[in-house]
Amino acid sequence: MALKALLRRLADGPKPAEEALVVVLPDADAARAASGLLARLADGSHRLDVVAAVSRRESAGALQPLSSLPRLQIRVPRLPTAVPVRAVLAGLRARAMVVVGAPEAFPRELARLVAGARRRGLPVYALPPDTLERLASGAEADGGFRPLSAVAAETMPAAGADFEAMVRHLARAVGIERGQGPLLDAASRRVQKTLATPPARRLLGRFVARIDTAEALSRRLGAPRTILCLGNGPTSAEPVLEQIAHDALFRVNHQWKSQGFLATPDMIFAGVKRSMRAAGRGPIGVATARKERALFAARLLEFWHGPFSYAVIEEIAAGVVPAIEGPLRPTTGAYMLAAAVALRPERIIVAGMDMFSHPAGAYPGGGPAENAYTPSHDLETDTAFIRGCLAAYEGEIATLSPAFAELALSVPAARFRLVEPEPHVSAS
Structure with a gap:
């Protein structure tokens, strides 16, 4: 305070x-x-x-x-x-x-x-x-x-x-990704390089653990067959979600914590340092190596936030994520979806990825925020990235978001199947 x-x-x-x-x-x-x-x-x-x-x-x-x-x-x-x-x-x-x-x-x-x-x-x-x-x-x-x-x-x-x-x-x-400043950037790069060595991993393993592959992340999550991916749009608060079975719950950032609805995810995908600090022990998903350095600045260099584990999504989903053109970047929710595809579950359930087009507004309960992307992102970049990720998926996709369903249907020569969500009591 x-x-x-x-x-x-x-x-x-x-x-x-x-x-x-x-x-x-x-x-x-x-x-x-x-x-x-x-x-x-x-x-x-x-x-x-x-x-x-x-x-x-x-x-x-x-x-x-x-x-x-x-x-x-x-x-x-x-x-x-x-x-x-x-x-x-x-x-x-x-x-x-x-x-x-x-x-x-x-x-x-x-x-x-x-x-x-x-x-x-x-x-x-x-x-x-x-x-x-x-x-x-x-x-x-x-x-x-x-x-x-x-x-x-x-x-x-x-x-x-x-x-x-x-x-x-x-x-x-305003949306151009920046560094942490010369001192923090230099320190984070040194930590990043040091953590790549086995001795450092053994020494720091109790405080920070890097998950290097999709296979390792899948093992950490118990090899989930059904992953529920929740963005932060209005459909992320649909009551029926509590009745949809899933083996792993993915959530984006931390705004949902105060609402108490599906508030114990198995993995949090954090795009900003406030969410990285609030994410707990992990695993935490960060989009890129640059976001990894931001994570170090938020957690390792501010050690009082406690131990954590994490994965860099552009690395573990290297065969899934498409090339990005232009200065803007996909949303953290889009990278969450890339991670889910990389884990190759049988089914991915998507809600809250409403592409800022839901009539109820940007977030559950409305609020003052414009129903629009922040300057860091735009619809064209996000949809192109998500289409590329979905093109690599061969299982079933169920969604509560009409906007996401429309996007999924636009994937050319899709190998996945778009199915209806099936509410029943979750065993997870």
Whole structure:
């Protein structure tokens, strides 16, 4: 609680509800120039929050006409010299940054915020105020939109962007996978390399166990013949699920824990560090080697969360997962399905993978979240990945999700059979 209070004070408010694009505004003139961009990004059509970081309350006054925007938060972050910048970025849930003006002329605290974001590996972009105004008015403004960090340079559009293209790019930049920062990344890579050696495995085996193959994972789970895979969509809360027999239960992240429904999974697939911390002893499924390093940062380097075991899904399902094109990545639920296919059960039952198209909303019980993918993902990437995984499966698939059933039916030359779920008392 004390840490949350500190982060709230440093970030000048509570954590945003969604991952955030931080727009750094050194003065009132920059705030006025950025008003068109802020209005477009924070109008509720993108599933992200927009934080306007200003140096003084007077600058915030220039943004008062935008205060009713559903996704805009105006903050005056505090960066005392003794406080690491990463703590403030965490309090803002910063995942990408736009700098309006020249950082070298910024007030000290905002300059530190920008420098910290660059060190943290966030995509950071610069936009001169006059370029912003011209773009917002529909005029040409080539050359003003430029990267300030390595990951931003790697993902910049090849051609000059018009205003709407720039908005789309910035919204997607929030979803670009980043590292843990130079120190944690280096430490996690060393741990990753060390754990590959037999002596280290024997030494650390009681604290962390890496499951290297689908066969080993199947043995760990008792060779399940029927796997129930639950995403977090509305159909994951259908009461009939308690009456459907299964040998292993897979769940995604940890939001379902407080609901108490099917809350004792055999394996948790975690895509964010909060879920990795909450996942317990495991086994935990992480999508990629990069997520493995995030797991180490969340569990091994924060050892007080306790021992755990885990599997890297792109490795154990190497013959199942298709190639991924583009900067976005499949959802954690899609990787859960890849793991299930790799285990070759006779039947996979799917619920809660509603592809953000269920009329009840994104999650059980509705709530304020838009019924849409977060910036890290999109429907096209997810469906292409899931089709590729399903193409490798030869058993039965039963689903409570109409959207997933439609996706399964679109797999060309499918070797699996789509069947109706059969409710009866589970023996598991």
